[in-house]
Amino acid sequence: MKFFKKLQNRLKKTQETFVNRVDTLFKGKKTVDDELFDEMEAILIQSDLGVTPALDIVEDMRKQARERKVREPGQLLELFKEEILHLLEGSEKTYAFSSSPFVFFVIGVNGVGKTTTIGKLGWQYVQEGKRVMIVAGDTFRAAAVEQLQIWAERAGCTFFSKPMNTDPSAVIYEALQKADKEGFDCVLVDTAGRLHTRGNLLDELKKMNRVAKKVIPDAPHEVVIVLDASTGQNALAQVKTFHEHLPLTGMVITKLDGTSKGGIAVSLYHDYNIPISHIGIGEEVEDLREFSAKDFVEALFLPDENKTAEKQQADSST
């Protein structure tokens, strides 16, 4: 099932009524006027796309709408979608598995869903017939190892860990040696959540990177940042700092089954050119989808069903 379908179904579950999107968005609007552009601006900013990019896009669309003589609100909506899709051109990424073992570092700030994402990724690659090892590089947070172990079991992956507070680099060194010797196809390394403002923890990441290269010279093959869809503009600072310390090669956006749209991903791709591989849309092991720019843009303009329903209720009661 496509992500968009699943999202629709999820929303349907909570709200029986699913009205035509464009109608809801432009309720009662017949013409393209300033008010409509203001509404578009509000939608973009409220999706966390960022204020400056949002203002730029709206300005650009004003011009285009004038030139192309767009009069229908529906047409204008399509124009906006096209534009954002254009910004996301080339953003869809599939991991190549160009060598074996193919090593992933999964990094991010605290609480974005790194461990869960690793479990889901592992499951997916096992389904594809790969031999997958999951490595517990978070030796800091209480019970992080146990949490990952449960996910590894669910996913049918081999699990590698060391006692709490072991130097993560040491864990990686041994894990990669084992994976190399025993012919694993894929190694997923979990890392402790760290705020990008913590210098020593960023240095630790660099060390993990150096140590991995001692075992497998071109490892890690992918450095994946996990981003919580509800994150605001701080995501820019996060990605910038992480990227400076350890160049990021992929991104996973989690928790897109909530009401947050994750619009910041557009700015992130635009500014840092980090492509997006997957999105997380639930807590089950199969709730991970390949990122589709088109579906993402559709969802961006999907009205909030809860709010719509409330509004309708309010309308009917008056």
Add this chain to the structure above:
Amino acid sequence: MFERLTERFDDIFQKIKGQGIINEKNVDEAIREIRIALLEADVNYKIVKELLAKVKEKALGRKVVKSVSPGQAFVKIIHDEMVNIMGEGFSGLELEKNKPATIMLVGLQGSGKTTHAGKLAVYLKKKYHRPLLVAGDIYRPAAIEQLKTLGKSIDVPVYAGDTDMSPPEICREALKYAEQNSLDTVIIDTAGRLQIDEPLMEELNEIKKEVTLNEILFVADAMTGQEAVNIASTFHNKVGMDVVCLTKLDGDARGGAALSIKYVTGKPIKFAGTGEKLSDLEEFHPERMVSRILGMGDVVSLVEKAQESVDHKKAKELERKIKKQQFTLEDFLEQLHQVKKMGSLDKIFDMIPGSQRLKGNINMQDSAKELKKTEAIILSMTPLERKKPKILNGSRRKRIARGSGTRVQDVNKLIKNFNQMKKMMKMFKNPKKMARMKQMFPFK
């Protein structure tokens, strides 16, 4: 915490200060800039709109006042409006209504509930409570394990129930357990959930029916974007909340979510999570936060921090030593420790008004490293060397450098700085020289 926003305001007010008076044109310009700054800080779109409408109305009405500069007047208007939203003063948790006092933590996945539960337990213990932690998250893998580990590390009992018990049942039994073991506060950790997840939201209401709660504490990530408004208001409407804790404030998130959450729920933010250690929980001071947003700095917190960390006896002793010129490297090391106790250099620096401008020029991490190096050098000296740096000859210096993992140049530099400091201290004794020294400094 709110650095970037502060930076923006600094720029804007600098602009207004340069102009004569608040008029329609420069107000619009300032408001446009503030709008961008607030939105970039993740304050919700609609709230920004309403806030700025009020600010503009008031600013235009204020232009007749001549006793203050337009900039100051403008700052005050925005400051007051934001303080209005954020509310004033810290008041503790309500723990009296019923016993054992029960607090339930709710929020999205990954907002930091479990960690906060541990921090709250430490906080309450310090206030002479006997807390019990309750593992109400039966869904996330190893969540119970995590809470148990936290509980162990802070010596607080954890109630987890049996595997076949539902969260409401666990809570009910936990309260009995607390009563039997004379524990006076109960902290319930719950599973993270999306606010649109009806069954899980209903579960929270079930818990509410099962146990009498003193406070429902909503845990929110300071990095949350525009959706903070919907998330908070849905939790508020469906389950209810009494107080808010903002986590991960030690990052550089501008934290506009704080304003959004308070605005839509009207519930006070009482705690701020400011680090990964379980002691990293601060009482949240909304009015200071607004001051910080506006670039006024947070001097109150700084002074408080200093008072907390400085040992007064030692300070007196130090003063005596300075006067008698017996200040040694040992004392210098003591001083370093005092500074370190106040927190990271970064944190301290943030509290100084106007520091945002400087911050770009100073590499905090380098400064922190420098401090560490100094400490290592002094620690590699013998007690005699620390008391009488004069005896430090070449071979001693070489040994110290090796011992501290530094270079001889570093050791030399430290001793040179120390000697200069001593010279300065000599001047403190002499009022005339002191006056002359003051003139040497560009600031007062």
